[in-house]
Every structure is written in C-alpha cells, then in structure tokens.
Amino acid sequence: MDVPPLHAVVMAGGSGTRFWPASRGARPKQFLPIGGGLPLIAATHARLRGLVPDENVLVVTAESQSALVREALPMLPPENVLAEPCARNTAPCVALAALEVERRERSGVQIVLPADHVIEPAESFRASLAAAARYAAGEESLVTFGIRPDRPATGYGYIEAGDQVARADGIPVLAVERFVEKPELARAEEFLASGRFLWNAGIFVWSTSAILAALEEHVPETLAALRAVRSPADLARVYPTLAAEPIDVAVLERARNVRTMPIDYRWSDVGSWAALGELGEADEQGNRLSGAARLVALDARDCIAYAEEGHVVALVGVEDLVVVHAKNATLVVPRARAEEVKRIVERLRNDAPEFL
C-alpha cells in the first residue's frame, strides 16, 4: 500500500531562555545547530525529505521569526511559512495549519511535529511516519507517537497505553488510556517499571478530515473563528482571542479515536543544555561537542561544549560541565544545574539586557 498524500506541519513557535547564550530573544532554539551541524529546524525538515515534498511542508511560526524560518528553509515556497500574530499555544496552531491544508487539498494525511526536537536515525523516523500515515488514512484516528522511556524522566508528559488495536507495517498501534502530566520521580519510576507508559513526544499523524472533525468537536470556537478569516488583518484581530491551549489538552485528552505508536529510537526534546549529553557522539572521555566548533579536551570528562563554527573550546582537568560560547557571552555550569541558566537570564534582564 502506498503512502497517502502527505503534508507536514512544523510547529516552530518556540521561544525561551533555556539555551542562553546561544539562543537569544530573536533567535530561539530551533535556529541553533544543536546536536549536529544543522539548525534544529533545518534538521527537522531534512528528516522529512523523501517522505513529504517541500511544497507540502508548512511551518507555523511567530511573525517575528518568519524571516529566520525562510532563511533556514530556503527550499520551501515562501507562502508555506504561516505566521501566527501571537503565541496561543499549539491548539490554534494546529487548527490554522489544518485549515490551510484543507484549503489546498481536502484529502490526505498530516504529520504535525515540533521544529526543535532531535530524532535519530532519520530512516527509522521516516518509516514510522509512513506506517502511521497509512494507518491514520484508513482509520480516521489521531495517532500520537509515544517514546519508550529508558529512564524515569520527570520532564516529559506520559501516555498510558492500552491494548494493541492494530499493527502498521509491523509497528503496534495501541489504544490510549490517558495522558499524564509531568510526574514526580517516584511516579515516573512506577511508570517506567510498568512498561505501559510512553513519553508524549508531541508528534502527531492524522488525516486532515480527522483532525478537523476533532477540532470541530472539542474547540469549535477556535475552528469557527479561524475558518472565518479572510485576510491577514482578520487573522491579527482574531488570533489573540483564541483559547491558548496545548493540542494535547484541548483535543487529544478528550477524543475517543486517539492511538499511540511506540517508537524506541533516539528522541529528545532538547529541553536544556544538559540534554546534549544524550545526543551525538562522545569522545573517549565522555565529552560531547555540539554546534560545529572544535573541542580540545585534556583530562576533561563528561563535559558538554557548544560553540559555533570557527570557535574552539579548550577544557583542561574539568568534568561534568556545560561550557557554551555564543556571540558575546560565555556560560559555565555543571550539567546537573544546566536549567539554572534561567537565573542568569533573569539577572541579565535586570542588569544587562544587551546580552539577551
């Protein structure tokens, strides 16, 4: 069976401070070459290559970032970059994209995925997407990818999987019992031990008709308001009035036709500098370099370094550190405390916003 006509909706609305100093207000994480040579958004696009033709790849982003998106993805038709007038979480974003796909081509399947994750290997990911697309096309189901956990992570939402309802290209398709918010450690450990829980990766596959039906049922005001939009001015007026909810909460937790497909290759939402410790190849001492710079490590162990091309990071006799150089800033923090970069950003917001 062939793969049905496919669209991809790349959600690139992210901002945030967890990757300072590489990520700045005007250049959030998806534009950084984290975990490899390409900016995350370009790697996300490259991962779809051969499966979704460029004319069918839509990117939903903030107005302030649409120029950066076009620069990062020059192969896309410019009209495929949809600018949100403001951030309203993912439900309005999914609705906006679903309506655009509907406008272009009523039939077919959409892959909806964040711009700023790392997934390897790309071949396995494409095979899963193709399988999910075939399944979703036939069943009018909402398919969400579930990552098999390898540790009791407290930073992810979980999906409790139910019985197997089908197989798609050999991959089990499971019923979904419920979605669970980020758990405490003890609960995360139970989840891991049970074998029934998957990480909610925020990667979805569904037919255009299925997602529009689900939006119609669960967020009718949002869908109606966006359907009535006829111009950019309409959109700018309407968008701020939409309910700002994640698509998971607004639709998936309520819908009855949700399925999950477990995947067990490498996935990371790259939530902080420390996440780079799970990506890419380490040297013999466990040091990892991200961002196309050069690393020289002498007696250094288990460090994470980030800098862009043309830069060298030299480490002597240190361990378990995150060392980042970007533009006019240098950050050094233990891996275990990488999330505290937020404190630095808060301090700078008061004292020296020119570094943000």
Next chain:
Amino acid sequence: MDVPPLHAVVMAGGSGTRFWPASRGARPKQFLPIGGGLPLIAATHARLRGLVPDENVLVVTAESQSALVREALPMLPPENVLAEPCARNTAPCVALAALEVERRERSGVQIVLPADHVIEPAESFRASLAAAARYAAGEESLVTFGIRPDRPATGYGYIEAGDQVARADGIPVLAVERFVEKPELARAEEFLASGRFLWNAGIFVWSTSAILAALEEHVPETLAALRAVRSPADLARVYPTLAAEPIDVAVLERARNVRTMPIDYRWSDVGSWAALGELGEADEQGNRLSGAARLVALDARDCIAYAEEGHVVALVGVEDLVVVHAKNATLVVPRARAEEVKRIVERLRNDAPEFL
C-alpha cells in the same frame, strides 16, 4: 635632594603561551588588559607618569610588536620604541637601551623594568623608584628591587639580602649575598622563614655610567658589538650573534656593586591565569573578573574570569575555575592547573594552528 634626570627602559620583548587564548602569537601578554582596564604595557607607562617624562621612556620590543607598542603608547615619540631584530634575552636588551640613553644624555639614571608586571599602588612604586634613583645616582650602584615574599613561591628567583648598607628616603638599601634560581618548595619555605630572601622582580635602577661600566666588565663583546652599530642593517646583522643571557645572570650575579631595596606593596609578574587570583578586587564569593567584561556569578566561588569589553561571562555553581573567552576561543581550567594551558597550545599547534 632632587631626583636626578631619569630615563625608563621598558622591556617589552615577551612572548609566550601562558595567557592563551587572550594572548596570541601576534599579541602577547603585555598588550592585554589583565588585572585592570589598561593593557599591561600601558599600565606600566602610566605607573611612571610624573616621574619620568615621556620623551625619556624607551621601550625595547620585538620588531613584530613595535607597531602594537606605538599603538598602546601613542604619547611616546616613535623613535623611543627600539626594535630588537630577534629575541636575545635581557642582557643585549639592557645594553641596547643603555647605549641609546648614553647617546642621548650621558648622565642620569635609568629605571629598567618589564612591561608586563602588575604593581600597586603606583604611588608607592614611584616613591621607591625615586628613592632608588637618588641612591643609584650617588653611589654608582646597581639597584635591584626585591619583593618581600608573603608565601613560599617556587615560580620566582630569589635574592639573598645581606647587611644594610644605607637608607634611601627611609627605605633600607641592602647588600646582595647571592641570587638563587627558582627553588623547590621546601627550600622556598626555608627562604620565607629566614626573612633574608626577597623575590627578584627584574626591576632595576642604575646610572647610565654604572650599567655601561658593568656591561663593559662582564659582557664586553655584547657591548662592543652594539657600540659599533651604525644602522638598522648593522643591528640586524649583529643582534643574532650576541650572547642570549638574562641581565641577572650576565651582570648582576657577577658584579660587586649590586644592592637591593626591599619593597612590600603588591607585585606580580602575572605568570599565568592563576596569578589573576592575587590581583584586583574579588566579589563576596571570591570571584575575580579581569579584562573589562561583565561577570554574572550565581553560587560560583573563587573563580577567575577574563574577557574583553562587551562580553559577559556567566558562571553558575562552579568554583576554583579559570574561565577565559577571547576572540574565537574559550578556555576552562581549574585554577590549580592554569599552567597547563601550554598543553592546549601544543595540541593546537599540531591540530589547529589557526587558533594560536
């Protein structure tokens, strides 16, 4: 008694790798704003202000650095920058400068000092120099400053002081028993306990006639060869043939008219990044910033940061580290291992000389 006519000879021939990545082949330590806002060579000049008129300040430097010297010290007459065709240690440098002073003005006293030390406060230093100059003018002695040690340093040469032979403006003038090379720690501890040993700072005060007489006695070939120089071409031909010796070894250890004046204000030869831990003001957690950048430290203790203006160094939860950003390189090393930056430089010399 007035201060006699004074010249200063600033020895700025240093190169070296201990301050990589701030110091590069083309821009050694004396041009860095270490320990304050001014490059060390400019701070050295500023320290002499009011004591030695600019037209009497000579700088001896490498040909490759003379443009940098003129840029750092634009107030000096260009002809006061003497370029050595190659590095021959300090004895030829002292002889070259002494002959230039002789050519300009036979009488008077010279202060000979390195361009890349930190000495504070400047007022105390100027007072000591004035006292030494008055003494040296009258006695035809070779005066070397001796720093009273406050720890058993193994990185400095020592002077064993003998009896007091005079006082100059209230500062004792001591005979010199001997010069001692850098000692092992046990010996350095004995030196410290004895109270008779001073660090050899490489700062000298002598009359032009006294140093020329000493050079004539102890390195007659060097002096004769330089006296015969009539042109830059002569100098370029002769200089590489001169015996490359430190002035301490070539002259001071052998001369009978050497005296030392003990000083006990702050002095550092700034021998490695770790030396910055003794300079400037620390914040409440013992962190020190050098080089005019901004430091943001959260739960960080006893760190040394260096970066130039317009840069921020952000430290979270780390201690006893040296963190340097300069140009296209970032260095992180524990303070206790700061000298190992040499290993990084060696590695880069083989693998990536573009960072040197």
